[in-house]
Amino acid sequence: MSRSRPHVLHVAHQVLPHLGGLETVVGAETRGLRDRGWDVTVVSSGAGTRVEDGIRTVRVRAWNGLEERYGVPFPLFSPRLLWVLAREVRRADLVHVHDVLYLSSWVAALWCLVLRTPYVVHRHVGFVHHSSALVRLVQGVVLATFGRLVLGGARTVLPIDEHVAAGLPDPSKVVVLGNGVDTARFHPRPPVARERPxxxxxxxxxxxxxxxxxxxxxxxxxxxxxxxxxxxxxxxxxxxxxxxxxxxxxxxxxxxxxxxxxxxxxxxxxxxxxxxxxxxxxxxxxxxxxxxxxxxxxxxxxxxxxxxxxxxxxxxxxxxxxxxxxxxxxxxxxxxxxxYSWDVHVDRLEDVYRAVTPGSLSR
Missing domain, CATH: 3.40.50.2000 (Glycogen Phosphorylase B;)
Structure with missing residues (x-):
């Protein structure tokens, strides 16, 4: 689907204001793409569809009890996720799926395969050696089943570093994309005397x-x-x-x-x-x-x-x-x-997008 403003869909189980590194990355990437003229949509958990920070954000209701009770961030989405993602994947030129452990990632990848919409997968973390044997077991089963299917259909997989890349099944698809930092917001301040460091x-x-x-x-x-x-x-x-x-x-x-x-x-x-x-x-x-x-x-x-x-x-x-x-x-x-900077990060991300869909993302 070629257009004057290329349309990318980001799918993440949680986004800001929910706190977390993945959420910060999604925010930085989508704002950077917006500023460069991309039409950006985000699908995540929550309620309502509105323009947030200049980006159309579609939130689907989900139950977050596993995170609240056990510290496991795994939203259980309403069935509405199925048709929301069917509609948004159909509209997109390209889909950016954030990690593979979540229902939102599985449904997005499924619709991408059905509708033949190219997608990339961003791997923010490798296998987590959680203190709970049950959590480790479930994580291993998910990575070996749904996770492998999501990765298998992706055009490119974007691990944040070589450690995460080492656990991926197909090195030919891998492009390491390190995180960035907003050095305008995060910068040294004058030292302050305190009673204790x-x-x-x-x-x-x-x-x-x-x-x-x-x-x-x-x-x-x-x-x-x-x-x-x-x-x-x-x-x-x-x-x-x-x-x-x-x-x-x-x-x-x-x-x-x-x-x-x-x-x-x-x-x-x-x-x-x-x-x-x-x-x-x-x-x-x-x-x-x-x-x-x-x-x-x-x-x-x-x-x-x-x-x-x-x-x-x-x-x-x-x-x-x-x-x-x-x-x-x-x-x-x-x-x-x-x-490191988010500008450099988004430069590389745009290169990946165009390599995935050569000729179809006109600017």
């Missing part, structure tokens, strides 16, 4: 994010602030401060109020790593294969064996050395500013 954790309070490891690292020499939810029941340590669920547009100020970032995720390298680096924070990273990514190969980061209990000592050393914190933060910010 503040270490920051950003993310859901679930095993995948390493929340328990970070909470257990409380120390008298520093404070740990958590952005992502309210204080869990029974966790009364006064050295831990909880900021609640912080809206995405307020996150630059959260980074500005911290002195060091702690990332304890497993199976993923979250976008918060780049945001913290761009904000001038030194970053302590869990020693996990997924966190060894192109952006963590640069300066400003240190790997810590958090599973072995080494995080408190690493925090104590940085708390006692403000000059080292400033040095690491400045090096990381310079690296993020020079090597």
């Amino acid at each position: 503040v270490a920051l954790f950003v993310g859901r309070f679930v095993p995948k994010k390493g929340f328990d490891l970070v909470a257990a690292a409380a120390g008298d020499e520093y404070e740990i602030a958590f952005a992502g939810g309210e204080r869990p029941a029974g966790l009364e340590d006064p050295r831990l401060r909880f900021l609640g669920a912080v809206p995405a547009d307020e996150m630059p100020e959260v980074y500005a109020a911290a002195d060091v970032m702690v990332v304890a995720s497993v199976g993923e390298c979250p976008l918060t790593v780049l945001e913290a680096m761009a904000s001038g924070l030194p970053v302590l990273l869990r020693e996990d294969p997924a966190l060894h990514s192109p952006w963590t190969a640069g300066p400003g980061v240190r790997f810590v064996d958090m599973a072995a209990g080494d995080l408190p000592e690493a925090l104590r050393k940085l708390a006692a050395d403000p000059d080292e914190r400033r040095r690491l933060g400045a090096e990381g910010a310079a690296f993020a500013r020079a090597a």
Whole structure:
């Protein structure tokens, strides 16, 4: 379907204002494409169809009880998803499916295959070694069945780094597309004197994010602030401060109020790593294969064996050395500013789109 304004459909199980790295990526990509003259539609969970931030967004009602009760972000969509996606896939020149673990991804891929609409799949995370054996089992079954079918029909698969790429079944389809960061919003601020340095954790309070490891690292020499939810029941340590669920547009100020970032995720390298680096924070990273990514190969980061209990000592050393914190933060910010931006990311994304549908996306 050729037109003066090429039409791309993004399908994601959740988008902003729901907080998360995938949601931030979808927002940055769709806004960047909008600014370059693309006609962009998004289908996600929620209610109502409206123009949000200049982008037509179609939200389908879904039950999110699995996330609320167990920390598993798997919306169970209304049956309306079937005909909404049939209509939107038919209208699109190209469909961009965000990951493979979700009902929205399965239905979008099905309609793309039926209607012969080309699609790409964005892989934001590899296999997550969740603490629950049941969650790991279900994840493995989904990846081996629905996930493999979704990947099999895609023209191109876009993993965020080489670690995620290594788990994909067909290397010939793979184009690594790293995340970006908005360096206009996330940038270093003048240092602020505090009674104690503040270490920051950003993310859901679930095993995948390493929340328990970070909470257990409380120390008298520093404070740990958590952005992502309210204080869990029974966790009364006064050295831990909880900021609640912080809206995405307020996150630059959260980074500005911290002195060091702690990332304890497993199976993923979250976008918060780049945001913290761009904000001038030194970053302590869990020693996990997924966190060894192109952006963590640069300066400003240190790997810590958090599973072995080494995080408190690493925090104590940085708390006692403000000059080292400033040095690491400045090096990381310079690296993020020079090597990563959403403009570069969207440049590469447009190249992928045109390679997938040569000649059909007229501008």
